[in-house]
Amino acid sequence: MRRLTRVLGGYISGTDVRSSVAGHELGIGDLDAVPGIVEKHLAQFFDERGPAISAIGEPVAEAVAHLRAFVLGGGKRVRPRYGWAGFVGAGGLATSEDPDAVLRAMSSLELIQACALVHDDIIDASDTRRGNPTVHRSVEAQHRKQDMLGDATAYGINTAILLGDLALAWAEDMWRYSGVSLEALTRAAEPWVGMRTEVIGGQLLDISLEGRGSESVDLADRVNRFKTAAYTIERPLHLGAAVAGADDATISAFRGYGRDIGIAFQLRDDLLGVFGDPAITGKPAGDDLREGKRTVLFATALELLDRDAAAELRAGVGTATEPEEIARLAALIRGSGAEDAVEARISSLTASGLAHLDHAGISDEAKHALTVMARKATDRRM
Amino acid sequence: MRRLTRVLGGYISGTDVRSSVAGHELGIGDLDAVPGIVEKHLAQFFDERGPAISAIGEPVAEAVAHLRAFVLGGGKRVRPRYGWAGFVGAGGLATSEDPDAVLRAMSSLELIQACALVHDDIIDASDTRRGNPTVHRSVEAQHRKQDMLGDATAYGINTAILLGDLALAWAEDMWRYSGVSLEALTRAAEPWVGMRTEVIGGQLLDISLEGRGSESVDLADRVNRFKTAAYTIERPLHLGAAVAGADDATISAFRGYGRDIGIAFQLRDDLLGVFGDPAITGKPAGDDLREGKRTVLFATALELLDRDAAAELRAGVGTATEPEEIARLAALIRGSGAEDAVEARISSLTASGLAHLDHAGISDEAKHALTVMARKATDRRM
Numbered sequence: 054m055r056r057l058t059r060v061l062g063g064y065i066s067g068t069d070v071r072s073s074v075a076g077h078e079l080g081i082g083d084l085d086a087v088p089g090i091v092e093k094h095l096a097q098f099f100d101e102r103g104p105a106i107s108a109i110g111e112p113v114a115e116a117v118a119h120l121r122a123f124v125l126g127g128g129k130r131v132r133p134r135y136g137w138a139g140f141v142g143a144g145g146l147a148t149s150e151d152p153d154a155v156l157r158a159m160s161s162l163e164l165i166q167a168c169a170l171v172h173d174d175i176i177d178a179s180d181t182r183r184g185n186p187t188v189h190r191s192v193e194a195q196h197r198k199q200d201m202l203g204d205a206t207a208y209g210i211n212t213a214i215l216l217g218d219l220a221l222a223w224a225e226d227m228w229r230y231s232g233v234s235l236e237a238l239t240r241a242a243e244p245w246v247g248m249r250t251e252v253i254g255g256q257l258l259d260i261s262l263e264g265r266g267s268e269s270v271d272l273a274d275r276v277n278r279f280k281t282a283a284y285t286i287e288r289p290l291h292l293g294a295a296v297a298g299a300d301d302a303t304i305s306a307f308r309g310y311g312r313d314i315g316i317a318f319q320l321r322d323d324l325l326g327v328f329g330d331p332a333i334t335g336k337p338a339g340d341d342l343r344e345g346k347r348t349v350l351f352a353t354a355l356e357l358l359d360r361d362a363a364a365e366l367r368a369g370v371g372t373a374t375e376p377e378e379i380a381r382l383a384a385l386i387r388g389s390g391a392e393d394a395v396e397a398r399i400s401s402l403t404a405s406g407l408a409h410l411d412h413a414g415i416s417d418e419a420k421h422a423l424t425v426m427a428r429k430a431t432d433r434r435m
Numbered sequence: 436m437r438r439l440t441r442v443l444g445g446y447i448s449g450t451d452v453r454s455s456v457a458g459h460e461l462g463i464g465d466l467d468a469v470p471g472i473v474e475k476h477l478a479q480f481f482d483e484r485g486p487a488i489s490a491i492g493e494p495v496a497e498a499v500a501h502l503r504a505f506v507l508g509g510g511k512r513v514r515p516r517y518g519w520a521g522f523v524g525a526g527g528l529a530t531s532e533d534p535d536a537v538l539r540a541m542s543s544l545e546l547i548q549a550c551a552l553v554h555d556d557i558i559d560a561s562d563t564r565r566g567n568p569t570v571h572r573s574v575e576a577q578h579r580k581q582d583m584l585g586d587a588t589a590y591g592i593n594t595a596i597l598l599g600d601l602a603l604a605w606a607e608d609m610w611r612y613s614g615v616s617l618e619a620l621t622r623a624a625e626p627w628v629g630m631r632t633e634v635i636g637g638q639l640l641d642i643s644l645e646g647r648g649s650e651s652v653d654l655a656d657r658v659n660r661f662k663t664a665a666y667t668i669e670r671p672l673h674l675g676a677a678v679a680g681a682d683d684a685t686i687s688a689f690r691g692y693g694r695d696i697g698i699a700f701q702l703r704d705d706l707l708g709v710f711g712d713p714a715i716t717g718k719p720a721g722d723d724l725r726e727g728k729r730t731v732l733f734a735t736a737l738e739l740l741d742r743d744a745a746a747e748l749r750a751g752v753g754t755a756t757e758p759e760e761i762a763r764l765a766a767l768i769r770g771s772g773a774e775d776a777v778e779a780r781i782s783s784l785t786a787s788g789l790a791h792l793d794h795a796g797i798s799d800e801a802k803h804a805l806t807v808m809a810r811k812a813t814d815r816r817m
Contacts, residue, residue: 109636112643254491261494
């Protein structure tokens with residue numbers, strides 16, 4: 054097996070962090086150890102890029118510091134966790150792949166996620182994320198503080214566009230030169246290629262449905278499938294299983310689980326976006342109604358309501374702002390039967406997703422861990 | 436040699452376009468045939484991605500059509516041209532690399548360029564590019580025409596941010612699965628990793644110098660080095676030579692040429708941005724002064740002028756709008772001696788750049804072609 058880690062001179066040193074994290078002893082049961090290891094790999098990656106960035110110029114290093122703070126500043130590391138679960142669950146620890154390199158490769162998913170979030174926060178004009186200012190807002194604040202020339206808001210956005218681009222390019226580098234074997238990278242080519250097109254395409258679909266005022270259940274379902282399910286669960290599991298050298302049937306079982314549980318996860322999110330308790334979710338009640346999101350829940354309600362009630366819901370979504378207006382829209386959706394329909398679909402997807410795990414190629418330990426993760430994802434209040 | 440082209444099922448068919456373009460007979464003398472071949476490869480790539488995009492949803496296919504029109508709608512294909520020159524000039528045609536696959540790999544540079552231009556046009560708030568509306572503007576126009584919901588301007592920008600991201604992700608795919616051997620991709624890993632960080636970092640530096648009102652010749656020089664020279668000439672040549680399996684001395688010669696000629700090219704651009712004839716350049720006279728660009732020319736003039744004249748130039752750049760004000764600023768720069776200094780630097784860089792070509796590993800035909808390209812790049816009026 055050949056590894057590319059060492060060919061890149063100053064760019065990627067490939068220093069092994071195994072000694073500090075005991076990566077080679079991690080099993081599927083240690084999924085909770087994954088975030089810590091991922092953060093070590095990400096910090097190390099930024100450290101390694103430091104000299105190349107400083108060579109371009111100190112102002113660039115200052116900009117990249119915003120990206121680094123964002124990447125290391127929180128997040129549940131869900132995608133690397135599923136990637137690792139796919140690898141270990143398909144028997145990867147019994148192969149000659151270096152487990153620490155696999156964890157490094159999976160950490161790159163957090164850089165794709167950084168690009169997605171930094172750019173989404175510009176698109177949604179969001180001021181905060183994880184309780185901190187979004188990247189474009191924190192750069193804007195620096196512009197004001199340093200009394201720089203030009204428009205501070207535009208400067209924040211422009212810098213954040215470029216920092217998102219950098220995160221996307223770096224995700225490729227971190228994935229490709231993680232130390233995973235070339236054979237494993239070749240096996241994982243299809244999910245890697247698919248995943249990136251799916252998440253960006255899913256996000257394009259999402260904003261276009263808002264722009265079109267779409268009422269299609271099918272199209273809302275596709276946003277869930279590509280933007281959430283494929284990108285968050287199905288493809289990370291697929292990547293891990295492919296790196297482990299899993300057979301087609303095992304990969305297909307992981308993907309079936311990921312697709313079903315991923316869609317159920319998003320449907321739960323949609324319910325919380327309308328009926329969630331603000332004291333628990335941390336978001337205002339009915340946030341999705343205020344923002345005019347074209348969710349499956351919303352489209353299903355329109356299908357079920359009579360003409361007048363549908364017209365009222367349609368007119369209110371994306372325009373209503375008062376708490377009593379929002380509460381009225383939520384009541385319309387609940388009264389339509391859409392909430393029950395979506396709850397039933399979550400139950401059915403959870404059952405079919407878990408049924409996929411009854412496959413000989415998936416270890417019992419992995420089945421147990423993925424069952425726990427599925428329950429957490431689909432049966433939650435925040 | 437193993438190639439990855441065929442592993443990706445529906446994503447990349449790897450159909451050989453050689454039959455239609457006679458790629459295997461192309462020599463360095465046929466550099467003018469490169470753009471046509473590059474466009475065929477790009478069109479084929481978009482065709483191959485069609486089914487995956489339509490599977491996400493028809494609205495996504497409509498959005499991607501804007502990207503496709505932009506990528507195929509013009510451009511001199513400078514980067515693939517230099518990439519091919521590096522490959523052929525280092526003896527690549529005598530290796531077992533498939534020349535058509537190499538041209539496909541080099542075509543991916545146009546997708547990186549698409550991301551850079553689409554995002555730069557958002558950053559610069561540009562309405563037109565190559566005589567057509569910019570991508571964010573053409574999406575905005577479609578939003579208005581179809582009477583969509585929400586703010587048309589924001590919708591254009593948001594869609595264009597995502598289309599740029601897609602172009603960047605696709606550049607990786609097109610490069611990686613072009614059919615070039617894994618050995619060649621491994622040899623080319625360092626310039627590939629370097630180039631993408633350099634162009635994004637160079638652009639970050641550029642906007643930060645404007646925000647800081649920088650007057651540093653050194654920092655302006657670094658923008659030229661990383662954003663223009665490395666990305667446009669040095670790294671494409673490096674990629675081509677690495678794919679061909681060139682030795683370190685040959686690569687170093689190509690890189691020396693690329694760095695010097697690339698910087699000279701940008702310095703010529705800076706002179707045209709202040710003194711260019713609008714009837715020839717197609718841009719308003721003194722465009723760089725109006726926009727407040729922090730060029731080497733501007734920083735050099737500030738160094739050379741006495742205190743009062745420097746203050747006048749400093750105050751006018753980025754704020755003056757009237758033709759007579761712009762003409763006065765241009766006269767200040769000319770009077771300072773900065774124009775002559777920059778002309779002298781262009782001559783010296785052109786000479787040192789060409790001197791790098793006197794290296795045994797570079798073919799005579801390549802030397803001739805690169806000399807012609809250097810003259811065109813550094814001695815032009817538009």
